[in-house]
Amino acid sequence: MIKPVGVIMELENGMVKDANMGMITLARQKDTILYALTMDGPAGAMKEKLSAFGISNIIEIKLAEDLRHNPDVRAKAVMEVVKKFNLSAVFGLSTARGKDLLPRIAALLGSPLVMDCFHVDLEKNMAETSRYSGKTLARIKVTGPVPVFGIRPNAKEPVREQASAGIIQFDAGSIVSKQLRVVKTSETGKGSKISLAEAEVIISGGRGMKNKENFILLSQCAEKLNAAVGASRVAVDSGWVPYAMQVGQTGEKVSPKVYIACGISGSIQHFAGMKTSGMVIAVNLDETAAIMSNCDYYAVADALEIIPELTKILGKS
């Protein structure tokens, strides 16, 4: 049986984020036809890119202009689309925005929902995610109509498959929210920093960075690496960096291709947020720090020396 599956696109500065492509690849399974749902931009501009990843239809959802950022309105619009196109499952990114949208959709639909999935099997209705603050993987069976899956960015390598996407307009201009009004949004502006959850490379600092100023060394290196900067809770609690940069059990859960930990000891709570990274490189003065025995490469060295050196040679190469 053919399964029409909805994949909610997340845009940034009018562009389809790269993280969507991995999600589309994950949603593309036996007997599926994929509908990309967009609420933030003209479908025409993304047609070529989405076609290259096997999207059959792009549904351009037109919301009332002044309600475009309202998560309640957005969730209701997706629900209407699910009904109209008889979608059998919905995928979205488990990003900060996804965490404010996908549970609303599932609650409205009375659907099962698994957030932060690494893998989804639509034949078996099984999702893989993490549990116990990242200490275990869990296979979760979902039962019931139109399961919703939040996909962890970078969980799957994007793979192309050529299709030719048609464009469908869907008017949701009459959907309103009586209960929730958006007073102010601060959208990430142009040239904004790379989001932690989606970064391919993360360079993080902990207590070993010693102060706020030294975090600039990490930002400078990150700029050359096209990386995001993360931090341990100690760095956050010391007031060196904002909470939004915290990686760990009570911070962001990340799966970059490379995680570079500078002056971080590797506590169980820090690992909870980054253990699914592809490669871990640790720079620490203490050879016995937990992170040194649980990484791919380690340097027993002063991060305050190594990082500026790395920035320098990156600049040259």
Added chain:
Amino acid sequence: MQIFVCVKHVPDSAVHIHIIDNHHIDENIGFLINPYDEHAVTEAVRIRDAHPGSEVIAVCLGKQDAEKTLRSAMAMGADRGILIQSEKYHDSIETALALKTAIEHDGSPVLIFTGKESIDDQGMQTQFRMGALFDFPVATNVVRLEILSDKALVDTEFSGGVVNTYEMTLPCIIGAGRGLNTPKYPTFPDIMKSKKKPVQTLLFSDLKIQTPAARMEVVELIPHLQKRQPRALTGNAVETAQKILHILKHEAKVL
């Protein structure tokens, strides 16, 4: 006004988890109040104190032992507790139904607080399920809350420090984020006082909740294997940096 706070009894984050028969954990470990729920309790108490005549009621669905988490909430200032006792595991769909039923039984909420997520299930959804059941608006990862006469103004935080401000009608549901406040550790007298506060115990089965059509069921837990084989990068700072560059380029292929 009645302010409810949903608090979950979760395994201590610092302990190692042992998996038994493939889909349970050995629960013979320390359990604590879910860290985000501490922020929820703290905020509920702050709002109560600013609105004389209000009361804070902590609600928990859990095993008998979960009374400890209600006591923690009361040591942090909640006035009383409701334990919905069940020896079974419930997914967030059933949990939200149980919490809603118990809250409705007890009174009429103006505010319901939750954490933004539980650290064991990492579901991120119980608050939204309750919102749909009550038909109340919901905001999650709330880092600032202001109660006006008939509405709530909240800042919710997105990644990269981006903040959105929502205005919601009352009653509403607030999923507390870490930036909302700084929970105070209860003092010894707080703890002694909390022991005298009332906890009402309801049995889950007495709530007569119909099994929902939708379900999420853990069929297998797999330990996160640490298969990494650490290799040393040696040499002076320049050499080490060069080695890292080489790895990023040729092995990780991110440059």
